[in-house]
Amino acid sequence: MTEAYVSVQDEVKTTGPLTTESGAPVADNQNSETAGIGGPVLVQDQLLLEKLAHFNRERIPERVVHARGAGAYGTFTVTADVTKYTRAKFLAEIGKETEVFLRFSTVAGNLGAPDAVRDPRGFSLKFYTEEGNYDLVGNNTPVFFIKDAIKFPDFIHTQKRDPYTGSQEADNVWDFWGLSPEATHQVTWLFGDRGIPASYRHMNGYGSHTFQWNNEAGEAFWVKYHFKTDQGIKNLTQSEADKLAGADPDSHQRDLREAIERGEFPTWTVQVQIMPVEDAANYRFNPFDLTKVWPHEDYPPIEFGKLELNRNPENIFAEVEQSIFSPAHFVPGIGPSPDKMLQGRLFAYADAHRYRVGINADHLPVNRPHATEARSYGRDGHLYDGRHGRAKNYEPNSFGGPVQTDRPLWQASAVSGVTGDHVAPSHAEDNDFVQAGNLYRLMSEAEKERLIANLAGFIAKVSRDDIAERAIDNFRKADEDYGKRLEAAVQALRG
DSSP: OOTTTSOSSSOOOOSSSOBOTTSOBOSOSSSOOBSSTTOOBOTTOHHHHHHHHHHHTSOOOOOSSSOSEEEEEEEEEEOSOOTTTOOOGGGSSTTOEEEEEEEEEESSSOTTSOSSSSSOEEEEEEEEEBTEEEEEEEESSSOOSOSOGGGHHHHHHHHSOOTTTSSOOHHHHHHHHHHOGGGHHHHHHHHSGGGSBSOSTTSOEEOOSOEEEEOTTOOEEEEEEEEEETTOOOBOOHHHHHHHHHHOTTHHHHHHHHHHHTTOOOEEEEEEEEEEGGGGGGOSSOTTOTTOOOOTTTSOOEEEEEEEEEEOOSOHIIIIISOOOOTTOOOTTEEOOSOHHHHHHHHHHHHHHHHHTOTTGGGSTTTSOSSSOOOOOOOOSTTOOOTTTTOOOSSSOSSOOOOOOSOOSSOOOOOOSOOSOOOOOOOTTOOSSHHHHHHHHHSOHHHHHHHHHHHHHHHTTOSOHHHHHHHHHHHHHHOHHHHHHHHHHHHHHHO
8 A cells, every 4th residue: 555545654454354443353244233033123233333324424525616536646856947936945956856646627517527528627736845735726727717716606606506407507607707708718718629638648737826936035926837748738529528428427537547557657847937026017917817828928938847647546535535735835935926816715725625524634645745744733623633642732832842934935025005895906908808819819710610619509508698699799809700700600509
């Protein structure tokens, strides 16, 4: 059994007599205890009750989003010197390797949903660094549907099952997107060719948000991460995906597991875009807007690492289902930005895991630090294993407990003004449509045709004309030809 699955202190013995959960030997695991032959079962049969009670609790609440996932372990290797930008120790020298765990997922589907669907893919990466775990929680798209976390519950409700029908409803989806024009860029991504990756190995990953790097001198930089697949981009058409989802719902999970079993370890070239902090205020777009990218001609990506996945989990529940990721898990030299979606996620992700897995989820082997040791004063709660023994549970103390370093993980940012429910600051070229239009105009004619067909097929299911018209109008504002062709395609389908 691997260290990732079994605690070094409590290795599970898989041979010898069968026992109860408390270690007592089991005499009969085939027949429950009854009051005489053929009589009713007795409540004193504690093995029966233990097995049934455990079985009833084998499933923890699934993730509200990203429920359907697969994961693998691997290594991240530094390939270029970035020490002038960050003091993170795991990035300190060329050739340095760090163990990682990567969880892929779809967003909207439940735990039993098929893999081959049109949906963004989660790309959540845990670096087990010597300064603690660093979680980079991104997607396979560089942008997202909304720019403020306060809209996230409403957005996800439109993607999930309607409270009355129990199904995903086109009316809900397009009503929200039509009333939220900031979604136009990501919707164009989603309904384009990259909306259904052929496998987890054949897609890019992105940190998506803007983050801060800071160096030993105290200088700060804004950064965006890119993970470019070395297997090449491969996608499925809608008809191909429909067939695959029905024939093999586990297609992407199976592909990843079997590729690693064959020794065909997938890799990604890791890049970073770097913006000097002083550029942000006057940049043509709001650099902290999750619905926008930084054009590469403005800030060219710099290659600095290689990611390889080379080991499968031993137990899916223990290592994939119970794995947790939080954008708030930073290490010295890396920190957050004012991105309003990121700011909300700093709370929401950790809170979701505290509810779903438990307050001690970070103690589980897949989640705990591998290259260092966690030293905190957190105690007790569900699944607490008593690891602290007699150590004091308060700070400050005079008994030799861990103490603060007095050095923040990231550089402070200046703020000004009055508190309030503010709209994000507007920059010279900020609007909700320019980058969606740019993306459309980059597409070949064949790509445009598939995009229009995918969008039209979904919009045509909307029951109200005003919702459909408002949705189409957003694409028209992105590009006149885009809207015109989409309108015609929807009209043809709606008769």
